[in-house]
Amino acid sequence: MQLHVDVVSAEGEMFAGNADMVFVAAQEGEVGIAPRHAPLLTRIRPGALRVQREGKPEEQFFVSGGILEVQPHLVTVLADTAERAEDLDEAAAEQAKKRAQEAVDEAAEHIDLEKAQTELAEAEARINLIRRLRSGKSGR
DSSP states (O other): OOEEEEEEETTEEEEEEEESEEEEEETTEEEEEOTTOOOEEEEEEEEEEEEEOTTSOOEEEEEOSEEEEEETTEEEEEESSEEEGGGOOHHHHHHHHHHHHHHHHHOOSHHHHHHHHHHHHHHHHHHHHHHHHHHTOOOO
């Protein structure tokens, strides 16, 4: 028994197909979704999205946030932005983190601080995924 998984962002469809298991960084923590999972609707936080399929390499994506909808045999990820993990650029992510940290340090207004903290969290999550891929670890 498998799940149908759709991963979509503003840039377009990133993945559509069947999977045995899906892992995503939900607001409450990492969620593992298997076939017949209870219905769920939650926000996604910046981090890794992993799709496991029997007999195929695990597919990994970076999502910057969005919404996760789970039905017993369907997982829909509506990502703010999504990138395939192998397309991530560590140098660019480090620069984004540096800029975000400077913005946090210099934020004068609450709205600026919140935006800067969000950008910093996204940059750190992107870097963590890149480093995990480089070290050969697919899980946490």
